[in-house]
Amino acid sequence: MPDVASSRSIYVVTGCAGFVGSHVAERLLSRGDAVIGIDNMSGGKDPAVREANLSVPAGYGGFEFHRLDVRDGPAVTAALAGREISAIIHLAALVGVRASIEDPGAYFDTNVIGTLNMLECARESGPEQFVLGSSSSVYGDSERIPFREDDRTDEPISPYAASKKACEILCYTYFHTFGVQVACLRFFTVYGPRGRRDMAPFKFMDAIARGKPIEVFGDGKSERDYTYVDDIVAGVVAAAESRLGFEVINLGNSSPVTLDEFISAVEGVTGRAAVRVSLPEQPGDVHRTFADVTKAGKLLGYSPGTSLPDGLKAMYDWYAGEGGGRG
Ligand SMILES: NC(=O)c1ccc[n+]([C@@H]2O[C@H](COP(=O)([O-])OP(=O)(O)OC[C@H]3O[C@@H](n4cnc5c(N)ncnc54)[C@H](O)[C@@H]3O)[C@@H](O)[C@H]2O)c1
Structure with a gap:
């Protein structure tokens, strides 16, 4: 039986078997x-x-796992009933821009109803803080850089992005109406050990290391603000731990690189040249992301310290060990 009762504070982490969630849980434990x-x-x-x-x-001894669907409100409420919870960190979601175009309904079901159910838990179990894993995708194809939290976010260009914006709106309503x-937190392209198989950092690293071709969408000039997972975890x-009322906060690296630069950096850590297959830009993909992290610095003491070469090196060490054998 996990020794949850004797530990310092109790945090709920949804999506704990995912990339970011497993790192957040590990840090807390x-x-x-x-x-x-x-x-x-x-x-x-x-x-x-x-x-x-x-x-x-x-x-870790302090970990207790519930295999539950966040769409099942009564089940998650029952699992958390009577617990003294410091914060709910809600990271469970259907992820990925391109897949959301295939099945928008599933994305709204899991992301929006799942968030609604977790907010209901927050209302009932009374944790002091709720953290939502939101996304830079809510900025859409914004021309204004860097992206700031008070920029317009009412033109998301994929169902995934729209679902994340809907989650943020719901969170505000629960703050205003119920005091949650x-x-x-708007994450900007997270990479690192245990990185997701469907995302460019893992796909490129895996293909380049194996001498297989990589699919390069667009002209290679699109930009992403790749952010190392440990920096994201520090912000989460x-x-x-914060008690700030309602806030929307970017967690990025504030140092975007082009797709071409990113591929070169992956070539650097793998020591192999990429075999590129050029494909047209994908619907739903934004041209660039670039976080202004001033607010995160002020409110959370956030200061992303991992350079792309260092982060990719750590990811490659993991990939060359336990990470590369699958997928
Ligand atoms: N990784 C990134 O670059 C990135 C960028 C922006 C936002 N985010 C957000 O951060 C969060 C974590 O993303 P990730 O990259 O770790 O993704 P991930 O897919 O690795 O983790 C998500 C987890 O949620 C679980 N899940 C999905 N549907 C569920 C359901 N109905 N009930 C319970 N669990 C469910 C999955 O099994 C998975 O383990 C997500 O909310 C995502 O939208 C991630």
């Missing part, structure tokens, strides 16, 4: 806090990847 993890183990194509992610928090304190944990 490693400093002596308890984590109640919720995940329905549906993410990604390979169940072995989810199991491997989950085995990290599961290696919420930090909506600071937000979980």
Whole structure:
């Protein structure tokens, strides 16, 4: 039986078998806090990847796992009833811009109804803080850079982005109506060990390391503000400890690179040249992302310190060890 009761604070982490969630849970557990993890183990194509992610928090005594679907409101409410929870960190979601275009309904079902159910838990169990894993995609194809939290975000260009914006709006309503304190954190392209198989950093690293071709969408000039997972985790944990009312906060690196530059950096760490296959730009993909992290610095003490070469090196060390054998 996990030793949740004797630990310092109890945090709920949904999506704990995912990329970001497994890192957040690991960080909290490693400093002596308890984590109640919720995940329905549906993410990604390979169940072995989810199991491997989950085995990290599961290696700590303070971890308690519930295999539950966040769409099932009564089940999540029952799992958390009567617990003294410091914060709910809601990261469970259907992810990926391109897949959301195939099935918008599923994205709204999981992301919006799932968030509604977790906010209901927050209302009932009374944790002091709710943290939403939101996304830079809410900025749409904004021309104004860097992206600031008070920029317009009412023109998202994919169902995924629209679902994340809907989650943020719902969070505001729960703050205003029920007093639930919420930090909506807009993550900018997260990469690092245990990185998602469907995202460019893993796909490029895996293909280049194996000498296989990579698919390059567009002219290579699109820009992404790649952010190392440990920096994101530091921001998430600071937000979980904050009591700020309602805030929307960017968590990015504030140092975007072009797709061409990113591929060169991956070539650098793998020591191999990429074989490129050029394809047209994909619907739903924005041209650039670039976070202004001034607000995160002020409110959360956030200061992303990992350079792209250092972060990719750490990711490659993981990939060359346990990470590359799957997928
Ligand atoms: N990784 C990024 O670059 C990035 C960028 C912006 C926002 N985000 C957000 O951060 C969060 C975590 O993303 P990630 O990259 O770790 O994704 P991930 O797919 O690795 O993790 C999501 C987890 O949620 C779980 N899940 C999905 N549907 C569920 C359901 N109905 N009930 C319970 N669990 C469910 C999956 O099994 C998975 O383990 C997501 O909310 C995502 O939208 C991530």
